[in-house]
Amino acid sequence: MPKVLIVDDALFMRVAVGNMFKEWGFEVVGEASNGKEAVELYKKHQPDLVTMDITMPVMSGLDAVKEIIPEFPDANIIMMTALGQQRIIVEAIEAGAKDFITKPFEKNQLKMVVDNILGIDEH
Template identity: 55%
Template sequence: MAKVLVVDDTMFMRHAIKTMLAGSDYEVVGEASNGKEAIEKYRELLPDVVTMDVTMPIMTGLDATKMIIDEYPDAKIIVISALGQQKMIIQALENGAKDFIMKPFDQESLLSTIVKVMED
């Protein structure tokens, strides 16, 4: 079972992603509410894939993605962004994110994006 780290500053979104992954081949092994926590949790858990919100307090998902990729070049990070944040998505991909999902999204798009990233 693949391990997932869910990073989002809202508990609602972390819970929604966990619910979407329940019963799938993916197990949520950790959660973080900002980029700084995401880096600490990544080092601790070494997940197979990360769902990373872009806009968060303390440290953004963009900065956290760059720092994780610098340390773990094979990290598989999927950036989650709201509509209208195209510049941030491009920046995240330049920072090493493997793919992105636009909010709002459903279970099917989440799972298909994770499968695609895991296969690359």
């Protein structure tokens, strides 16, 4: 069962995304509301996948990526972005994030990104 870490400062987003992953057969090993917690939980659980919000208190998603990737270069991080954050997305991808999805998104959009990153072929 693949493990996922969900990072978002909005509880409702963590719950919504977590429910999607549970439905897809993932184990949600942790939830973080800021980048600092995300880095700590990543080190503890080393999940197969991370959904990472960009704009959060304490430490941004971008800064969390910059802390996780040097130590765990194979980390699979999907950036969750609001509209108009293109510059930050580019920086996150350059820092090692694997992909991004723009909020609000449809469940099947996220599933396609997840399957692509993890090499899951649904066909």
